[in-house]
Amino acid sequence: MVKWLAITFAIIGLCALLLFLWRLSDVRAEGSIWNNLLQQAGPAGSAFNSSVIEALPEPAQRYFRYTIAPGTPLVSVVEIEMEGRLGLGTKEEPAYRPMTAHQILAPPKGLLWRVRTGPISGSDAATPSMSWTRFWLFHLIPVVRVSGNPDHHRSAFGRVVSEGAFWVPSSLLPSTNVTWESVGENAARATVSYGDYSQSIDLTIEADGRPTQVIIQRWSNENADKVFREQPFGGYLSDFREIGGYRLPMRVEGGNLIGTDDYFPFYKAEVRMIRFPQLDK
Numbered sequence: 001m002v003k004w005l006a007i008t009f010a011i012i013g014l015c016a017l018l019l020f021l022w023r024l025s026d027v028r029a030e031g032s033i034w035n036n037l038l039q040q041a042g043p044a045g046s047a048f049n050s051s052v053i054e055a056l057p058e059p060a061q062r063y064f065r066y067t068i069a070p071g072t073p074l075v076s077v078v079e080i081e082m083e084g085r086l087g088l089g090t091k092e093e094p095a096y097r098p099m100t101a102h103q104i105l106a107p108p109k110g111l112l113w114r115v116r117t118g119p120i121s122g123s124d125a126a127t128p129s130m131s132w133t134r135f136w137l138f139h140l141i142p143v144v145r146v147s148g149n150p151d152h153h154r155s156a157f158g159r160v161v162s163e164g165a166f167w168v169p170s171s172l173l174p175s176t177n178v179t180w181e182s183v184g185e186n187a188a189r190a191t192v193s194y195g196d197y198s199q200s201i202d203l204t205i206e207a208d209g210r211p212t213q214v215i216i217q218r219w220s221n222e223n224a225d226k227v228f229r230e231q232p233f234g235g236y237l238s239d240f241r242e243i244g245g246y247r248l249p250m251r252v253e254g255g256n257l258i259g260t261d262d263y264f265p266f267y268k269a270e271v272r273m274i275r276f277p278q279l280d281k
Helices: 001-043 058-067 150-167
Strands: 078-087 096-106 110-117 120-126 131-137 141-147 180-182 189-192 198-205 211-220 229-243 246-255 264-277
Touching: 001 110, 001 120, 001 141, 058 180, 058 189, 058 198, 058 211, 058 246, 078 131, 096 150, 096 264, 110 150, 110 211, 110 264, 120 150, 131 150, 150 189, 150 198, 150 211, 150 229, 150 246
Parallel strands: none
Antiparallel strands: 078 096, 078 264, 096 110, 110 120, 120 131, 131 141, 180 189, 189 198, 198 211, 211 229, 229 246, 246 264
16 A cells, blocks of 8 residues: 555656646746847837838828837837736626736737736747747646647737737838728728738727727637637727837727627736837847
8 A cells, every 4th residue: 555655646746747847848938939039129220200101091190100209219029017807708707817917029020928817827929930828727737738830820920910009019110011001081901911921900090199999800710610710809909108209008908809799808908017128228
């Protein structure tokens, strides 16, 4: 009996050690992506000059004049700390849980979002070559692991572009990879192409230039059929504040199927810190 107990405890200990090493490997991979996104960013670019937006649709010009002050150094990466709520259920039973998160965003190249909600922690990541979603229970038991999936990668690219629209507005300045078109008196559409993907994003732009709503047709399987297809994803922006020459939303709400009766805002965040690492160089 004692022998079998010893063997059982040895097996449990070995499993715990392997899980710990697995989790440690994830943490190191997260750190590697974070550092790589920082290194790729380099120093801030030239100062913003409104002459570069003169050919854009009028709503898009309004958007840039509101979000970027003249003379502001152009950045391509932002670090964000946030808290709020995540809905882990459905529209009918959202099961909101408090969350805290720390994120680096470098559109269109990628992001790393480290999040914790109750006993669950993990990350979403996207780079030009891969993406993942990895979550752990009590930092030790894997509960969600998705990676090496082209559908997931395409979906992650949509997120990178959409979040860049409100936290790194300089990422949407016209270039060989970014084009604009008008879709109404108070709306404009930007299309970002990078690598194998292209993503359009529609912005609702108020008279003063505030972008209060963003919508993309995101490649997603968050639907009743659990089939990947393009479907509306987006949210609402508010509580804009000036940070380093940029006007950015400090409150963001978003979810799948926006604009339909099935819209479920599973993500509700309030920003506690925004920093542009390139401005520190």
